[in-house]
Amino acid sequence: MSSAPETPATQPRPKTRIVEFDGSRGAWFRPLVNLLEPYHGLSYPDFVDYYYCDAPSCRLNLLVDETDQILGVLGHEVVPFDVPGRRIKLGFGSNFRAFQPGAGGILFLNWLKQCQYGLIFGGSPDTHRLLDPKRWTTYPGVRQFELNSPYAENPSDVWWRSAAKNLLLWSPTRQRVDQLATTHSDRAITVVEEASFTPDLLPKTSPFAFRLAADCDWLNWRYNTQIDFVRYRLFRILRGADTAGYVVLNEQRQRVLVAHADADDSLTLVRGITTAIAVSSSGSRRRQGVIVTAADDTLRQVLEQIGFKERPNARPFVIGSLLRKPDWPEDTSHWLVNFDWCDNGLRPPFLGQQSALPMKRVA
Numbered sequence: 001m002s003s004a005p006e007t008p009a010t011q012p013r014p015k016t017r018i019v020e021f022d023g024s025r026g027a028w029f030r031p032l033v034n035l036l037e038p039y040h041g042l043s044y045p046d047f048v049d050y051y052y053c054d055a056p057s058c059r060l061n062l063l064v065d066e067t068d069q070i071l072g073v074l075g076h077e078v079v080p081f082d083v084p085g086r087r088i089k090l091g092f093g094s095n096f097r098a099f100q101p102g103a104g105g106i107l108f109l110n111w112l113k114q115c116q117y118g119l120i121f122g123g124s125p126d127t128h129r130l131l132d133p134k135r136w137t138t139y140p141g142v143r144q145f146e147l148n149s150p151y152a153e154n155p156s157d158v159w160w161r162s163a164a165k166n167l168l169l170w171s172p173t174r175q176r177v178d179q180l181a182t183t184h185s186d187r188a189i190t191v192v193e194e195a196s197f198t199p200d201l202l203p204k205t206s207p208f209a210f211r212l213a214a215d216c217d218w219l220n221w222r223y224n225t226q227i228d229f230v231r232y233r234l235f236r237i238l239r240g241a242d243t244a245g246y247v248v249l250n251e252q253r254q255r256v257l258v259a260h261a262d263a264d265d266s267l268t269l270v271r272g273i274t275t276a277i278a279v280s281s282s283g284s285r286r287r288q289g290v291i292v293t294a295a296d297d298t299l300r301q302v303l304e305q306i307g308f309k310e311r312p313n314a315r316p317f318v319i320g321s322l323l324r325k326p327d328w329p330e331d332t333s334h335w336l337v338n339f340d341w342c343d344n345g346l347r348p349p350f351l352g353q354q355s356a357l358p359m360k361r362v363a
Contacts, residue, residue, distance in 0.1 A: 016071065018110055021060035023053045024356075028062055031070055034358045035099055039348050042073070042095055043355045046229045051075075051346060055221050060095065061110060063103050072096075072103030075343070076111045082206070082213045083328045090319070091115030094343040096127050104130050112322045121342050122315035136320025141332030142295045144315065144339065145308040148174045150255035150289025175307055177281035177288055180274045189271040191235040191247065191279060196220050201236060201246045203264040208296065208336040210328075211262065223248045223260060223340075229350035233280065237263055237272030244268045247276040250345040255289035256280050259340030266298035269336075273299075274306065295335040315344070 021028055024045035033043045042048055042060075052060035058077040062070050075094035080087055091114055098104040108130055112118050120127060194201070197216040214222075223232045231251040237244045245263025249256050256277060263269035273292065281288055292308070294300045304310075317337065319326050339345065348355065 015066045016063055016106065018107070019062050019064055021048070021052055021062055021073075023049050028070070029356070030359070031068075032062070032073060033356050035070060036097070036358065038357050039355045041343070041346065041348050043357065044229070044348060044350050044353050045356060046353055047346060047350055050227060050229075051343065055218075057218065061107060063107050071100040072098040072107050074104075074107040074111055076114060077342070078115050079218070080213045082208075082211050083326075084209050085328075087213060088116045090117050090119045092342040093118055093120050093123070093127070096124065098126060109322070117319050117321045117326055119342070120316070120318045121337075122344055123318070128316070128318070131318060131320060135323065135325055136318050137325050137330060139295070139317045139319070139330065139332050139335075142293065142314075142317035142335070142337045143300065144291060144293050144311040145300075145303045146292075146311050147177060147290040147308050148287060150291050174287040176286055177290060178278050178286040180278040180281075180306065188240055189244075189268060189275060190238045191272055191276045192238060193279070194234045194236050194246075195225055197223075197234065197246070200243055203245050203262055205264050206262075206336075207264070207266055208334055210295075210332070210335040210337070212260070212336070212338070212341070219260075229353050230346060231351060232259060233276075235272070235276040235279070237268060237275075239265075239268055245272060247272050248340070249276055249280050250340055251280055251285075255291065256285070257339050257345050258290070258292035259345050260338040262336060266296050267302070270294075270299045270302045274302075291339055293337050293339040295332040295337045297333045 019028070021032075023029065029045070029048070036043055048060065052058055052075060057079065058075070060073065060075045063072040064070050074096045077092040077094070078089050079092060081090045091111060093111055096104065096107070098107070104126065120131075197219040199216060202216070223234065225232050225234055233249045233251060235247045235249070237246060244265065245261065245268065247261040248259040250259040258273055258277070261269060261273055263272060277290055290308075291311075292303065294303055
């Protein structure tokens, strides 16, 4: 007797597995690039090798089927944070793409098994469609501020658009950022540029209820002042003769991001940030755009007083898990949140780097 053909409900599901990305010289790089749009961040070899292959805490996972077709991709990184009463491990998600229906759910499940809670700072609409509001909390008090118009370069821009963005840096209507330190800062607060993190840079006490609590090894990897595809500058904050904290800036061609900063006092921190920005804004950069994230009340109030405007299209800040919402207070008025977490400051165009463009398909 011949068997009846299988119905869709009884057909076996294709077998899938999660594999770890093996770098730009490995077997998965070119197939992945061919699935991405031109100039996607994952098509830059130096970036993917450094960020996803050179640190034990950060990996890029691919979901593939039994024929080795890539179905989706998601980066994850586990980082310690201090929350009220304890230290926990939060997982950053980055560069999520699903190329087949259902791939995102499998990748998210694998990611969230690696940490106590997941943290998404930004994220595509596809990412946020996967989040269950019963288990994820959005924190509207985490805000982004800008000074001048912080235009971002786009590697796909036509020449005249790039030229127009460059000309805007010289507009007399833009604020002189190099004068922030003398006009709005505190003379007792100064900054000194450093090459790397050392233990004495880390604040011994903290006023913040929520903060990233990584050690010098992680900070020196993530905000490495020696990598050549991103320009990070590290500044020690001095209150008189004493070290009070640090500021990391991400200098891009047309703007500067306050990548990461911490100090033992909110007012000292914001004064250190503005002083470091002023140092960065010399010469042709004196009217550059600036982006900084602030949740703490003091930081927000001072930034607004000196002319920063809240960005209307701020990246959402969301934390959650597989089973439950975060169990700490949702009040963010004493939180320390920085812009260049996850891969927010690691976006193309990378300095001096060429993208591996998708290969043309022959019909």
